Amino acid sequence: MSILEQIYAKAKSNPQRVAFPEAENEKMMQAAYETGKEGLVIPILVGDGTEIKALCRERGYEEEVFDIIDMKEESYRAELIAAYVSLPGTLLKERAVGRRMESPLYYAMVMQAVGAVDVTFAGIDNTTGDVLIAGQTIIGLKPGISTISSIGLCDIPGFEGSEGSLLAVGDSAVCTNPTAEQLADIAVSACETVKSLLDWEPRCAMISYSTLGSGQGELIDKVVEALHIAKEKRPDLKIDGEFQLDAAIKPEVAAKKVLRESDVAGKANILIWPDLNVGNTSVKLIQTFGHANAYGPMLQGFNKVVCDCSRGAPVSEIKGNIVISAVRAAGSK
Template identity: 45%
Template sequence: MNEFLSQMVERAKRSPKRVAFPESSCADILRCAEQVVANGMGTPVLVGAQASVEALAAEQGVSTAGFDYFDNTDEANRMALAEKYAEMGFSDYSTKAVARKSKDPVNCGMFLVKCGLADCCAAGKEYPTGDVVFSAMSFIGLAEGVASPSSLGIADIPGFEGPQGSMLGLADCAITAQPDASDLAGIAISSADTVAGLMGWEPRVAMLAFSTKGSAEHETIDVVREAVRRVHELRPDIKCDGELQLDAAIIPAAAAHKVKGESEVAGRANVLIFPNLHAGNIGVKLVQIFGHANAYGPVLQGFSKPVCDFSRSAPVEEMLGNVATLIIRAQ
């Protein structure tokens, strides 16, 4: 395990949490859950029939010591969950609807988090990202001031020196294809909160574009400017500036040349917000391929409770790192 992931695991151990794992029929999920217990990070809550989970674990040589279970194949369990949902004052789904929808394991995991029976939910080894995001939006919901979910990656870029050394937060690189001003503002707010809680940084958020402070005009730049205005209105505590070209955002000399007036972000940004998913996807791959960066995540963000989406090709060590960051956010 590399140094970054080791640090995340150590931080997760400080305040262990209950993690819902809907994909209990996946051997790698069981191995990850075993490591969660072994590292003292929390209690895995496996969604499914305990006998089936333990049979698969025995077949794979996985210890289930420390596991908890929620058997969503049992109708009485689903009805009890639905009744708790109603007792907590949630009225967007009827008791019958909750009981019916929680037959699906990932939906059940989200209901467990919503009802406080788990602190966070980790899925994505078998479910596509779209299904995980849709379920989280439907049953956990978005945080206040956030119009759409998004993702944030942490890039560790050799040779780069910024406020956080070689590290930068990058968003959104995986979820929202063509964000409008409201979406972009929510991505900026979510990203600032994520790096503050996860990394302990003071966020300095740069809204990127092909223009710096009016050096060009285009309707797409207007979207970025409006997003900056909305961030200032919704969260005046967040240091956010734009529109900024990449060099003006992270290179002090370029910022001094291009940005007129005072800016708490220009040349010192530690979080970069891409104007759309094209730019985000290309940008993160450029720093990985040509900058030889390690990119951690992506972290799903914007929900009212923490959710993570595994890459379906992720090895167990990477999954454990994802769960560690999930637990830190739940703290």
């Protein structure tokens, strides 16, 4: 059974409520319909109820597969606003929340914040920036985390690592040149994401061009500082470094280069890149020359699961990311 098949099986055993604020988009509606029809999620379409129902009929979808939330329904809107402003730590007042809820994206996230849905899934009609700002405003960040980042999951044919052919990598999509503090946040968030999605024991390696002081320079210093911060924040997590890539994932190389005890060296299942130049290039190398399937990017750092998919993604990829997001939400409860 492939990793995606395992994730699909998890989703089917515990379907989560996924809000689609881009409900009228043809690809998004098709992906929502197929995941709902297959029993993988409970799809909740947010927008103009009349228009959504008309599009369902026009496109040949069974309306009963969806829960349709009509944003014009005043009593439910008022109920959501009241529930949101009563949440502890909420800074927005009723009028400010109401203004933002004119947007389906913000409406869906308010539903998520109050527990009416488990995931908000967007990204075709909204930019990544739109999704990030809405998530930070309405959902907020996890305690102790101040950085939104991403993680991907690579299934690499021929790779024999500590989790078989699978390797989690981040950040390859969001943080361009993270500070040491941001890099530490990325590592901590990655451990939490992997734990909720895959039930792995996270073993997280901070990647550099140096292994334990074999090189010198400010690029290495940043990674070393990030490691210290991450360990101070979460001493319970197995995060180690700085390691070169081979020392992180190959036991025979770690035996030669890492001459101290390490729970991570040679058996890392998560790699944290030092910046986006390394991350983006590495993922493309893995895909191009390693013929890997790469799933994601999965946003992380929010209080709840928010997903931003690629605008050019085909329906099959959108479905995979919907299911991954749902399993993460179930695992984080």
